Structure formats: structure tokens, C-alpha cells
Amino acid sequence: MSLSEEEIIRxxxxxxxxEVFFKTCKSYLHLRSYHGLSYDALTAHVAFVFTxxxxxxxxxxxxxxxRAIGELFxxxxxxxxxxxxxxxxxxxxxxxxxxxxxxFHATDKQLQVxxxxxx
Numbered sequence: 001m002s003l004s005e006e007e008i009i010r011x012x013x014x015x016x017x018x019e020v021f022f023k024t025c026k027s028y029l030h031l032r033s034y035h036g037l038s039y040d041a042l043t044a045h046v047a048f049v050f051t052x053x054x055x056x057x058x059x060x061x062x063x064x065x066x067r068a069i070g071e072l073f074x075x076x077x078x079x080x081x082x083x084x085x086x087x088x089x090x091x092x093x094x095x096x097x098x099x100x101x102x103x104f105h106a107t108d109k110q111l112q113v114x115x116x117x118x119x
Contacts, residue, residue, distance in 0.1 A: 025049050038103045044096040093118070
């Protein structure tokens with residue numbers, strides 16, 4: 001009861017952004033569609049969903065906002081500058097495919113189909 005109107009609106013705005021994030025992940029990016037039993041595979045699935053959301057958010061921002069986020073992005077990821085985005089995605093994909101091969105005993109041909117479908 002002691003918060004100002006501005007503070008309530010600011011806090012609700014943060015909450016709303018979180019609600020939109022989860023709604024988008026569940027409804028459009030298939031966060032709920034995973035039915036495996038492996039914790040590692042589940043973690044990889046969530047990481048891919050969140051990565052897709054981040055990619056869509058950056059694209060949306062670039063389309064709607066004239067300001068560049070390049071400098072801000074550079075400052076935020078300075079500590080991992082030695083790993084490029086493409087390398088990170090390849091590492092995640094390799095881990096996911098290894099997990100699929102282990103859990104589901106998939107063949108190399110099946111893994112190729114899964115990887116192509118994902119990309």
C-alpha cells in the first residue's frame with residue numbers, strides 16, 4: 001500500500017514482460033511440447049526455445065527501433081567474446097544431438113533428419 005503509482009506501474013510492466021515471454025515460449029515456440037524423460041535433453045530443449053525467443057526479440061527490436069544495440073550487446077558479452085554466436089549454436093546442437101542419440105538410440109541418418117528439421 002505504500003508504493004507510489006509510478007512504482008506500481010513500473011513493477012507491473014516488468015511482470016507483464018515476463019508473462020508475454022512465457023506465453024510466447026509456450027504457445028508459439030513449443031516450450032510445452034517436450035515429452036522426454038532426460039533432464040539433459042529437457043534442459044537443451046528449454047535452451048533452444050529461449051534462444052529462439054532471444055533471436056526473435058532482437059529481430060523485432062531491429063525492425064521497430066532505429067537505435068543500435070551493438071555497443072550494448074558488446075559490453076554485455078565482453079567476457080565471452082572468444083565464442084561466437086555460430087560456435088555457441090553449433091555446441092548446443094551437438095549436445096542436443098548427442099543426447100537424442102543416447103536417449104532414443106537414434107541412427108546417424110535420423111540425427112541428420114532431426115538437425116535439418118531444426119535448422
